[in-house]
Amino acid sequence: MQRSPRILPIGVILFAAPFLGSCAGAEDSEATRARDASGDVPTFTVDPSWPLEMPDKWIMGAVTAVFVDAQDHVWVTHLPETLTPEEISAAQDPPLGTCCVPAPVVIEFDAQGNVVQGW
Incomplete structure (x- = not known):
């Protein structure tokens, strides 16, 4: 007995539909509250001197x-594997230069x- 090639796509759609439906219409609650409180969309400016050295x-990748926690501390995650060997020359074996190494x-x-x- 041969299976119809349409069964797999239909099964995937039926399996994924509840998950996709739960994501539809979800908004960032803080951004929504900020917009609702003032009536405007919040705006942000870049501070090129932040963070400090x-x-x-250390050097960060992508x-x-x-995330900002309750103490106003900023948590950042990055991908060190996006750095090129030239960017992390001090971490090469043997070292290619004196700067830099991937940050945790x-x-x-x-x-x-x-x-x-x-970490």
């Missing part, structure tokens, strides 16, 4: 997430931009 010649994947900054911890 990182310790131990940032994947940013998770870094915590205080509100002033100082590194609190990283």
